[in-house]
Every structure is written in structure tokens, then in C-alpha cells.
Amino acid sequence: MNSKISSWNIGDVKITRIIEAERAGPMFVVPDAVPEEILKMPWLQPHFSDSEGNTIVSIHALVIETSEKCIIVDTCLGNDKERHIPQWNMLQTKFLEDLNKAGYSVDQIDTVLCTHMHTDHVGWNTILVNDKWEPTFKKADYLFGQKEWEYTEKQLGDHRYAEFINDSIIPIIESGLVKFVEMDEKICEGIWLEPTIGHTPGHVSVCIESKGVSAAITGDFLHHPCQMERLDWESSADWDKELAKKTRREKLGEYADNNILVFGTHFATPSAGYVKRKDDHFIYEVKYPDN
Numbered sequence: 433m434n435s436k437i438s439s440w441n442i443g444d445v446k447i448t449r450i451i452e453a454e455r456a457g458p459m460f461v462v463p464d465a466v467p468e469e470i471l472k473m474p475w476l477q478p479h480f481s482d483s484e485g486n487t488i489v490s491i492h493a494l495v496i497e498t499s500e501k502c503i504i505v506d507t508c509l510g511n512d513k514e515r516h517i518p519q520w521n522m523l524q525t526k527f528l529e530d531l532n533k534a535g536y537s538v539d540q541i542d543t544v545l546c547t548h549m550h551t552d553h554v555g556w557n558t559i560l561v562n563d564k565w566e567p568t569f570k571k572a573d574y575l576f577g578q579k580e581w582e583y584t585e586k587q588l589g590d591h592r593y594a595e596f597i598n599d600s601i602i603p604i605i606e607s608g609l610v611k612f613v614e615m616d617e618k619i620c621e622g623i624w625l626e627p628t629i630g631h632t633p634g635h636v637s638v639c640i641e642s643k644g645v646s647a648a649i650t651g652d653f654l655h656h657p658c659q660m661e662r663l664d665w666e667s668s669a670d671w672d673k674e675l676a677k678k679t680r681r682e683k684l685g686e687y688a689d690n691n692i693l694v695f696g697t698h699f700a701t702p703s704a705g706y707v708k709r710k711d712d713h714f715i716y717e718v719k720y721p722d723n
């Protein structure tokens with residue numbers, strides 16, 4: 433059993449998580465989440481924080497398999513990529529091998545979906561072949577948000593954006609595999625997007641429904657379950673911090689009230705669970721994988 437690979441069944445839909453990287457340590461993206469504060473939320477242990485109050489976070493992709501489609505949601509960091517963040521620079525992980533072990537060859541993936549265009553969500557869009565960036569999933573449609581791309585394209589002058597735009601997005605656009613989509617696009621029966629803006633202007637989450645069972649993939653409208661209790665904590669990566677807070681509160685309420693199984697895009701193992709109301713905030717109860 434490979435602990436990087438886990439699956440859940442949502443009616444007839446199967447969701448499989450493949451981890452690229454998981455670690456405990458400071459979470460720079462939520463500056464308030466320091467050990468002293470994290471320890472005040474013992475419900476985060478043992479999955480989302482250790483006994484010293486270090487947060488645990490994950491970078492993973494989720495494959496949604498339906499009778500119609502095989503969709504990979506968010507393609508992590510990728511290999512061989514020059515990045516300004518040292519721990520993300522020139523990675524050499526076995527992500528594609530693990531994807532294979534999970535039962536999916538790159539050619540079986542027919543849809544690539546990025547909840548938003550940040551470096552840790554677009555990386556495996558491309559691989560380096562003979563010094564050229566080529567699409568990893570050559571038989572797939574790459575669904576990029578129209579609004580998200582319009583915003584992202586304007587950031588090309590910023591080297592922190594340019595590094596991933598140039599090696600992970602533009603080669604896909606040039607390959608002709610991109611389909612630009614709306615923020616509420618229906619992908620196939622039971623799978624659709626919904627806008628969850630604030631982290632970025634075109635940020636979307638993914639909704640899944642099959643046989644009366646519902647699930648959602650958050651994307652980065654929240655980064656860690658601690659933001660369910662601390663609704664006032666900001667993410668330094670949020671484009672519009674007040675809008676992001678509003679989105680978090682609204683969506684968490686909706687998830688709690690409708691018993692939706694929530695997959696957190698950066699939530700550590702097991703990465704899935706149910707949002708519950710508690711006093712004036714929310715907490716998270718994990719749902720272990722079905723296999």
C-alpha cells in the first residue's frame with residue numbers, strides 16, 4: 433500500500449489523491465498560524481498539526497474518474513522547473529510513477545483542470561523533453577479559466593509569475609490543447625465548476641455529485657483546516673484578502689449545511705472530511721479513504 437495514493441467513492445465517481453510532497457513546518461502562506469496559536473486548536477492533531485504545533489501541509493493532485501471522464505485537478509509543482517522558492521526549485525519527484533501506480537497513465541487523462549494559475553497548481557502541465565516543455569497529458573483538454581488567464585497574463589512582468597507562465601502555461605496554449613472555460617462551466621454529468629474568488633480573480637472550486645452524494649475540491653480558497661476555526665486569518669497569497677475571507681465563510685457554511693465531502697487541495701493526509709459548525713466557526717472531521 434502506497435500512502436501517497438488514496439481513493440474515495442462518491443456514488444459512481446472515484447476520487448484518487450496522488451501526493452507530490454507533504455511536510456510539517458511553518459506555513460508561510462498563513463502567517464498567523466504559528467505553533468503557539470495552532471496548539472489552541474487540538475482538533476487539528478494528529479492529521480493537520482503535530483504535537484509541537486507545526487502545521488502539516490500537502491501538495492497533491494486529485495483524479496476524478498467518472499463513466500465519461502478522467503480528470504486531473506491541479507497538477508502540483510512538476511520536475512526540472514527553475515523556481516524562486518528554494519524548496520520548489522528543480523524538483524525530481526516520482527509523481528508520474530505514482531500516478532501510474534494509482535492506475536492512470538498520462539494518456540488516460542482526458543481532462544486537466546487548474547483551479548487557479550499558481551505555480552503549485554500547474555507544474556505537471558508540462559514535462560521537459562529534449563530541452564523543450566511539452567504537454568504531459570497529450571490526449572487531454574486543458575481547461576483554463578478565461579478570467580484567470582486574463583489576470584495571470586498581465587503578471588508576466590513579475591518574475592515570480594513569469595517562471596511558471598513560461599514553462600507550464602504558454603506551451604499548453606501553443607500546443608492547441610487549451611479550452612478556456614467559464615467559472616461555472618459544466619465539465620460532464622455530475623461535475624461542474626463554481627467561482628470561489630478572492631485567492632485569485634478567477635479562482636474556481638470543483639463540485640461533484642453522484643447518486644445523491646456530494647463532494648467538493650476546494651482549490652486554495654483556504655489552505656489549511658485551521659482557517660475553519662480562525663476565519664479572521666489571512667493568507668498572504670490572497671489577491672483580495674477581504675473577499676477571500678467572505679468566500680471562506682460562505683463556502684464553509686454551505687459545505688457544513690449540505691453534508692458535502694470536502695477535499696482540501698493542500699490538506700494533509702487524509703485530505704478529505706466534513707466541515708462542521710461549532711459556535712461561531714467551523715471544524716473539520718476527517719473521512720478516511722475507501723481504499
Ligand SMILES: [Zn+2]
Nearest residue numbers: 550552553652
Ligand atoms: Zn496552492
